[in-house]
Amino acid sequence: MTFRPILERTEKRPILIAGPCSAETEEQVLQTARELASDGRIDLYRAGIWKPRTRPGEFEGVGAPGLAWLKKVKEETGLKVTTEVGNREHVFEALKAGIDVLWIGARTTVNPFTVQEIADALRGVDIPVMVKNPVNPDLKLWMGGIERLYKAGITRLAAIHRGFSFHGETSYRNVPHWQIPIDLRRNFPDIQIICDNSHICGRRDTLQEVAQKAMDLNFDGIMTEVHPTPDQAWSDAAQQITPAQYNAMIESMSFPEANSTDPIFAKHMNDLRHEIDEIDEDLLNLLGRRMKIAEKIGEYKKENNIAVLQTSRWNEILSKSVKHGAKKGLSEEFVTVVLKAIHDESINHQIRIMHGEEAVK
Template sequence: MTDRQQLLQDIKPLSFDGVNPDKPLVIAGPCSAESESQVLDTAKSLAKNGIKIFRAGIWKPRTKPGGFEGVGIKGLLWLQEVKKETGMLTATEVANHEHVIAALDSGVDILWIGARTSANPFAMQEIADALKGHNDVTVLVKNPVNPDIELWIGAMLRIYNAGVRRIGAIHRGFSTYGKHLFRNEPQWHIPIELHRRIPNLPILCDPSHMGGKRELIGPISQQALDMGFNGLIIESHCNPDCALSDAKQQVTPDSLNLIINTLVLRQTKQSTENLALLRQHIDECDNELLEVLSRRMAIAREIGQYKKEHNMQVVQAQRYSTMMSQRHNQAEELGMSGDFIETVMQAVHEESVRQQIRVINSNAL
């Protein structure tokens, strides 16, 4: 039996008592458990708005030492209190054997594995070994930080081989270098391929980490649901501006309620699914175009600085003529209209000139 067939065999759906199976699953709560009052205030507000599963990070992997790395085991007591006072299920992130045992001993219902951990087969095997004998626990695996579908599947397979059958994937996007629209690039084609390979695998979207900004949570969530994702895991904090971690991507419980209530659930996916996917690819291309243009304008500003320092005129007529001719020919080789590309490049060149002039005139006497 192949790995793929093994994963396809008997993974169970993500169903929970009290959670409507006919609607997308929503897991919400703060990035980090910071204090008992913060946890309980957030949980009670979310429960009032109908959220059934509360998430909070107890151990926080930080890029650099010195930042807030979570409250540790005492936060698990707060999750127990959330369950007692609201009846909500609880979820937290685990990254090693000790985390798994502590969370399970405290009655945490759902464990998720972060992107840094899922990229490490040694860490995944350690977690899998700790899960042996706990077959009824639900484990959600975020995609690795790098866009490697085989690594993602391999991480889930290790959990499966430990006897766990309630497994789901979380798509949170992929890390990239430099400045981008998203904190983590969606690269939607990867979860699409994951669904093609393992059709019965539940896939959730994490719009908080994908967007990195609270204003992107709604649009990303809608895109995920349009593409048939099974649910969302969203960061919500009672006072997000004062959060100790990832403040910009967290929303208040009331804001989350508004986002959820404005999402459109498609009832006829089978007739529009292909069109939605194609439109999603268009959106991805547009995002890439914007990022490339942003980098081009940054280079234009550097050129402007060079011309300022060397007292050069902005427009170099021969350079412009040569560039337009080259782009025209390249466009036709790629199956596009040369005239169309000339129009595009003319607009790009005009903006580049404007950027250079702004640099040259800065701090002018």
Template sequence: MNFEDLKPIVEGLDPSKPLVMAGPCSAETEEQTLSTARQLAMGGIKIFRAGIWKPRTKPGGFEGIGKEGLAWLQRVREETGMLVATEVAMRAHVLDALEAGVDILWVGARTSANPFAVQEIADTLKEAGATDVAVLVKNPVNPDLELWIGALERLYNAGIRRLGAIHRGFSFYGKSIYRNPPQWHIPIELHRRIPHLPIVIDPSHMGGKRELISSLSQQALDMKFAGLMIESHCSPDDAWSDKNQQVTPEVLKVILGSLVHRNTVQETESLQNLRDKIDRIDTELVEMYKKRMDIAREIGKYKKEHSMPVVQETRYNDLIKSRVAAAVEMGMSADFMKTILQAIHEESVRQQIEVLNQN
């Protein structure tokens, strides 16, 4: 499936500029929704986003204003001329949003992780004859690229051609400066596989803190992603949900104005020379990995002859610790080096097991 016949998410916007969607995490009251929308429109925002239904982790919290809020989005559209977008998670949401004339629907991270829910949304759009509506799919909460692509394929198969993805980072157990660490290699791989698919970055959910929005947005533009979805509230500290990751429309205008749009069309000879060096080093790395695996197979033969277990846990832990420390001293990320070493070790174990199983 190549997705080559996709249409623009929305018509009439400058394709040379990143798509920007902004608005509150939740539509809380009519006054809050309209006040935020008016300020955003004055700042040049063309697409207003607001959650009507909010799938929360636990019951008891604010789960969205519900269908009542769709009338507020209609007023936003009428008064400001902005397009409006909201999240849908089930058939009833889709039908209500379509009836209200919502321009863009997005499938949230909890929903995109459930193939049954995504298929229900796709079937509902097809049955309603609404295949020209724009639909964006957030990445699943866990870093599962195949599940993300599967959700996109379900909608594409239903006839949706104004289709895009939203990268909001992935859930993480442990300590991180981010609420949902970006793991940029995953959306980069998504773009490699489906180059025609626009990918919008959500720095609000990714960072979880308003002070991280600017830097994450710049990273998104530097990697040439298609746009940004940023949460903005007329009074963020009083927000009913996710107040720490929302900014005022005024602050958003400053953030967007400070972003650097880099021109990557023109390549200099010096840049090409540097890329050629990287290509040569990559080739050398592959050759070195091959030599390392040859030695691993020799070790596998020795272990087979002496009835030794494949994994030597103490040595492995010592190796990880020393190599990671050396990498950090050289200015590399500890997580980066640990990931590489773990992958090398897994392949070494696979090679040795293959040797042990030979007759």
């Protein structure tokens, strides 16, 4: 598949998308647009017209009347506009209103039937579409949504990384799982990826940190929720910022180049990458040795009719490793993820010993 850019631009800088979470009133939509347009930074003005909410009774958007407000934004400021569509009817209404770019939300991407309905409605229409990742960390489902649109003839496609639901304590509203968008790019090398830092963070004080990480990972743009009076916003107030705060955030960020043609830089990078390759090989050799020992433990447990999982031992390993990792500059999250993967593999090896090859999937 060959993807085209969602916007034709001459500047070599990230795509900047900003605007309120929800279009609340005509004045709110226009005021936000005026303030953002005056600085000349953004490429695309966003506002939710139809808002799929987690629970009934929450503000679910003004609906089709809000499209007229976005049309006024285009006429008054010259900004291109984008909004979310969740079904066939939304698509038809947005196209009639002259919306420049559509996006498909996380709750829609999770449903292949609905994505296909939207793709069918767009067949024969040359309009850019951005696809948010599904709510759960499912790379294939995200890829499938993009593929359905591509097969309908939509080639101006981009992916929006907005993070993933997580049950438990986390500093994020939606955990980023950065490896998933990285894997998406590995499968679709030329697709543009936009970071929705507002939905990843869920709070305004970490927006710049997440946006900067996306830029450091060579993402193609940032989508941020901006509101003239964020604390009074009708939806997602905690994660929105004012136009002035948005401009200050962008001003203070750095935007690294994707690559360098400097031969000295290339040599240093190749040397360091060679070191990493050697270390990775050592790590795999050590993990192989560890699994051999796990298999010996499995044999001993089988002989003595002992259960494979020993919870107290696992808790001891995890606790000790997190403390040791902290001394090496490794985060608790990283150590936990790595140790859980190793532990799961050890369990699989021991089950193979206990029950035979057919027990391992």
